[in-house]
Amino acid sequence: MSEVPTITLRDAPQGFADCPGFRTAATACDIRENGAVRNDLAVISADGPLEAAGVFTKNDICAAPVQLCREQLSAAAGKVAGCVVNSGNANACTGAQGMCDAREMAALTQKALGAEAPVLVCSTGRIGRQLPMPTIRKGIRKASEQVNASAENAVAAADAILTSDTRRKLATVQIKWHGQTFTVAGMAKGAGMIEPNMATMLAFLGTDLEIPASELKPILTHAVEQTFNRISIDGDMSTNDTVLLFANGHSGTRLGAAGSTLYVAFAQAVEQVCAVLADKIVGDGEKITKVIELTVKGAPTAAAAEKVARAIGNSLLVKTSWYGSDPNWGRLVDAAGYARIGLVEEKLDLHYNDTAALLQGVPQDALIPEWRKIVAEKRFRISLNLNLGSAEYRILTTDLSEAYVNFNKSE
Amino acid sequence: MSEVPTITLRDAPQGFADCPGFRTAATACDIRENGAVRNDLAVISADGPLEAAGVFTKNDICAAPVQLCREQLSAAAGKVAGCVVNSGNANACTGAQGMCDAREMAALTQKALGAEAPVLVCSTGRIGRQLPMPTIRKGIRKASEQVNASAENAVAAADAILTSDTRRKLATVQIKWHGQTFTVAGMAKGAGMIEPNMATMLAFLGTDLEIPASELKPILTHAVEQTFNRISIDGDMSTNDTVLLFANGHSGTRLGAAGSTLYVAFAQAVEQVCAVLADKIVGDGEKITKVIELTVKGAPTAAAAEKVARAIGNSLLVKTSWYGSDPNWGRLVDAAGYARIGLVEEKLDLHYNDTAALLQGVPQDALIPEWRKIVAEKRFRISLNLNLGSAEYRILTTDLSEAYVNFNKSE
Numbered sequence: 001m002s003e004v005p006t007i008t009l010r011d012a013p014q015g016f017a018d019c020p021g022f023r024t025a026a027t028a029c030d031i032r033e034n035g036a037v038r039n040d041l042a043v044i045s046a047d048g049p050l051e052a053a054g055v056f057t058k059n060d061i062c063a064a065p066v067q068l069c070r071e072q073l074s075a076a077a078g079k080v081a082g083c084v085v086n087s088g089n090a091n092a093c094t095g096a097q098g099m100c101d102a103r104e105m106a107a108l109t110q111k112a113l114g115a116e117a118p119v120l121v122c123s124t125g126r127i128g129r130q131l132p133m134p135t136i137r138k139g140i141r142k143a144s145e146q147v148n149a150s151a152e153n154a155v156a157a158a159d160a161i162l163t164s165d166t167r168r169k170l171a172t173v174q175i176k177w178h179g180q181t182f183t184v185a186g187m188a189k190g191a192g193m194i195e196p197n198m199a200t201m202l203a204f205l206g207t208d209l210e211i212p213a214s215e216l217k218p219i220l221t222h223a224v225e226q227t228f229n230r231i232s233i234d235g236d237m238s239t240n241d242t243v244l245l246f247a248n249g250h251s252g253t254r255l256g257a258a259g260s261t262l263y264v265a266f267a268q269a270v271e272q273v274c275a276v277l278a279d280k281i282v283g284d285g286e287k288i289t290k291v292i293e294l295t296v297k298g299a300p301t302a303a304a305a306e307k308v309a310r311a312i313g314n315s316l317l318v319k320t321s322w323y324g325s326d327p328n329w330g331r332l333v334d335a336a337g338y339a340r341i342g343l344v345e346e347k348l349d350l351h352y353n354d355t356a357a358l359l360q361g362v363p364q365d366a367l368i369p370e371w372r373k374i375v376a377e378k379r380f381r382i383s384l385n386l387n388l389g390s391a392e393y394r395i396l397t398t399d400l401s402e403a404y405v406n407f408n409k410s411e
Numbered sequence: 412m413s414e415v416p417t418i419t420l421r422d423a424p425q426g427f428a429d430c431p432g433f434r435t436a437a438t439a440c441d442i443r444e445n446g447a448v449r450n451d452l453a454v455i456s457a458d459g460p461l462e463a464a465g466v467f468t469k470n471d472i473c474a475a476p477v478q479l480c481r482e483q484l485s486a487a488a489g490k491v492a493g494c495v496v497n498s499g500n501a502n503a504c505t506g507a508q509g510m511c512d513a514r515e516m517a518a519l520t521q522k523a524l525g526a527e528a529p530v531l532v533c534s535t536g537r538i539g540r541q542l543p544m545p546t547i548r549k550g551i552r553k554a555s556e557q558v559n560a561s562a563e564n565a566v567a568a569a570d571a572i573l574t575s576d577t578r579r580k581l582a583t584v585q586i587k588w589h590g591q592t593f594t595v596a597g598m599a600k601g602a603g604m605i606e607p608n609m610a611t612m613l614a615f616l617g618t619d620l621e622i623p624a625s626e627l628k629p630i631l632t633h634a635v636e637q638t639f640n641r642i643s644i645d646g647d648m649s650t651n652d653t654v655l656l657f658a659n660g661h662s663g664t665r666l667g668a669a670g671s672t673l674y675v676a677f678a679q680a681v682e683q684v685c686a687v688l689a690d691k692i693v694g695d696g697e698k699i700t701k702v703i704e705l706t707v708k709g710a711p712t713a714a715a716a717e718k719v720a721r722a723i724g725n726s727l728l729v730k731t732s733w734y735g736s737d738p739n740w741g742r743l744v745d746a747a748g749y750a751r752i753g754l755v756e757e758k759l760d761l762h763y764n765d766t767a768a769l770l771q772g773v774p775q776d777a778l779i780p781e782w783r784k785i786v787a788e789k790r791f792r793i794s795l796n797l798n799l800g801s802a803e804y805r806i807l808t809t810d811l812s813e814a815y816v817n818f819n820k821s822e
Binding site: 058059060061062090092093095126127128238239316317320321323324326328329330331333334336337338339340341342343344345346361362363400401402403404405406408409 | 751
């Protein structure tokens with residue numbers, strides 16, 4: 001049993017259709033109430049019962065479906081029949097009526113699927129409006145009747161959950177080990193800039209391994225921490241952010257104990273799916289023109305590294321200078337300084353890709369033409385070494401464009 | 412001695428010329444090195460010695476002139492001859508050379524004024540470039556020769572310190588008491604959005620009362636906390652932020668003990684000058700179209716109220732919705748929620764001016780047309796009552812426009 005598993009990212013992923021044992025469907029309910037015909041409700045289910053784990057927004061204000069998911073996962077010890085997801089309306093800040101509607105969505109889907117276990121609910125879209133329940137009721141019945149394992153349905157489901165996203169977001173990883181193939185498939189929706197926050201992120205992952213919910217939770221939590229939480233520049237989440245991981249056991253193979261070869265490979269696969277989805281979310285941020293991989297190194301603690309990274313990645317003046325292809329390291333160092341972790345100007349090393357901008361706090365002005373070339377690219381790396389310790393933190397961030405402001409000035 | 416002092420804000424303030432005993436001058440040094448002829452260096456001095464106090468940026472990275480000011484005020488126990496200020500170059504992130512240049516500016520001005528006490532230095536402008544010292548040396552000599560008490564010079568000095576400001580920022584308050592008149596005059600420069608940070612703010616205040624530096628400090632600190640610190644949405648300051656208060660003793664009247672009638676009136680006058688200057692800074696924020704007075708009430712603690720207020724005032728999505736005249740209370744409540752002070756949706760009361768948007772968490776949709784009208788105004792109030800306690804916090808904030816992004820995309 002010493003064979004090393006191979007972990008491969010699939011080309012042309014097809015969402016939940018890539019993972020045996022799942023069934024999906026999508027339908028159009030006009031939840032945005034603008035008359036446009038587009039799929040805006042999806043159902044994820046499986047041949048049999050599912051084990052599930054979730055990671056949710058930490059916002060004080062959390063949407064009715066988030067409250068319901070937490071409650072159901074806890075009450076059913078993670079044993080669920082699937083999930084119903086709608087876009088176009090977040091069912092957030094909707095009071096008792098909103099909670100009532102979320103419960104009804106869950107109950108209706110469970111009934112329509114003929115399931116014994118409860119169904120989870122996720123919503124994304126405008127905050128503060130009640131759901132158009134009559135059309136949602138119809139949509140749930142229709143989608144639940146149509147669930148199947150086809151790629152067509154799985155892709156339609158991935159499209160149905162999108163809001164201001166411009167692209168479908170899918171990722172599938174396969175684990176090959178001792179002649180068997182196990183799959184982790186995922187779909188996500190981003191929108192907004194995913195920062196400073198409030199742009200709801202939803203992600204759904206499924207695997208055909210057999211894993212109890214209690215074991216899924218720590219694996220998912222770790223993966224989210226390493227990936228999705230490193231694109232949310234404030235560390236702040238929206239009212240609705242949700243990541244769910246389902247295991248359907250279709251492969252008949254039990255995961256095994258923590259630390260075992262398969263366990264490690266699975267955890268790695270989940271993290272890789274999350275990482276690819278997170279990258280796609282950043283790359284499809286509202287009206288962004290650039291993606292920046294920012295690493296803060298040499299920090300006294302990981303928390304200090306994170307604080308500096310988020311201060312830089314969240315600075316309006318830094319973001320606008322990236323947008324303008326201006327390698328304005330002064331704004332960047334200033335932002336690092338107001339994180340107030342005790343940094344020392346004379347110790348700072350700053351690099352754009354592999355080109356030095358500051359060494360021991362001294363600007364390398366001879367290299368300005370090179371910095372300019374790098375900052376004009378669609379994607380580049382920035383590394384800031386504080387030279388105060390050995391901790392580091394990496395985030396994916398974006399520029400800030402005029403089009404973003406225009407796009408968000410009203411809903 | 413029980414007469415109550417009258418405290419009056421002067422119409423058409425003339426800066427330091429309003430306060431007897433001060434002398435100023437300004438000159439053009441082309442510190443921006445773009446060939447444009449505009450005043451960019453100012454000198455503030457007085458007939459005799461000055462007592463001075465300063466409040467500075469808390470950024471880990473602070474500019475050479477800030478370090479020098481701190482050092483000089485401490486070494487000279489607040490006894491100084493005046494101040495030299497330049498715009499166009501912040502002398503920040505300039506290493507040992509920057510410190511050397513700041514010291515030379517101080518020494519040259521002291522010599523040119525023939526002063527015994529040291530001279531303070533303030534700089535504002537681009538970060539990370541060395542000062543063009545040859546032209547600054549000439550400018551210092553010229554300005555120091557020309558210092559006088561005229562309104563012409565005082566106004567020229569107020570203009571010389573501006574960067575991307577579109578308007579001069581002056582405020583003067585007079586205290587009349589027992590037939591005597593005492594003055595607190597101030598000038599400031601804002602720029603940037605003053606938030607999230609990095610847009611340097613400089614302010615200079617002078618009074619003709621006789622007050623030792625040690626007594627000026629707590630009065631200035633309190634006034635800054637109540638005013639300038641409530642427009643900096645992150646609570647973060649730039650590398651150069653500085654507020655200086657000078658007392659020239661020209662009136663021959665000693666301030667008196669803390670708590671005395673004149674002391675209280677003076678503290679109030681300083682705070683009023685700071686408040687007017689802070690308001691002018693926000694109102695002249697880069698490419699803003701709206702000013703919002705945001706008050707968070709009913710918080711369990713003042714710190715919690717501040718956290719919620721800054722989360723809202725700093726949210727890109729909230730700011731862009733204000734820009735679009737969209738009363739998007741959902742985004743506002745979401746931002747309040749991610750401050751994570753434990754707020755309860757069902758307790759929130761939200762008002763635009765005096766019109767309710769939420770009462771006990773329930774949207775007052777019938778009033779939507781009224782909210783829309785208010786949010787379309789150039790200036791309006793938002794009050795969020797958490798109904799969790801009795802603490803409150805008020806900040807002045809702004810919208811975020813496409814023009815801001817365009818303006819800041821390069822320097």
